[in-house]
Amino acid sequence: MPSTDVLDLPMFQPNDADAATVRDYLVSLLSALWEYQEDFSGKRPLGNSGWHWDLMYPLVKAGAISGTADENGGVDGCDLGAGNRLILDAIENLRSERVTP
Numbered sequence: 721m722p723s724t725d726v727l728d729l730p731m732f733q734p735n736d737a738d739a740a741t742v743r744d745y746l747v748s749l750l751s752a753l754w755e756y757q758e759d760f761s762g763k764r765p766l767g768n769s770g771w772h773w774d775l776m777y778p779l780v781k782a783g784a785i786s787g788t789a790d791e792n793g794g795v796d797g798c799d800l801g802a803g804n805r806l807i808l809d810a811i812e813n814l815r816s817e818r819v820t821p
Contacts, residue, residue: 721784726810729778733793736766742778746811776803 727743737748753760763769776795780787784806787798 721782721806724810724813726779726784726806727813729782729784731774732778732781732789733774735774735793736768736771737774742775742807742810743814745775746807746814775807776800779803779806 727741727746729742731739731741731745735745737745739745739748749765752765765771773795774793776785776787776798777789777793779785780789780795780798780803785799785802787803788796789798790796
């Protein structure tokens with residue numbers, strides 16, 4: 721799945737970032753880092769631990785990685801390596817996006 725498609729995946733479930741898409745979630749993470757700076761918590765950047773599973777859920781639901789997603793936002797047995805690569809590619813894609821006036 722192309723990283724641009726990953727960025728536009730819906731989150732499918734409520735999340736601590738109140739994000740509608742993967743792109744929105746990543747922007748919320750970066751905003752939290754900027755806002756809290758040295759007080760930023762990598763363990764609980766948006767209030768709860770396990771936040772990275774919020775991003776694995778839409779990848780599993782969309783069939784971008786193998787795994788099982790339940791209706792409550794939980795993920796079991798997903799291909800975490802493939803998911804991490806897709807998210808890192810999506811983050812890199814944010815770098816190359818340009819807004820034209």
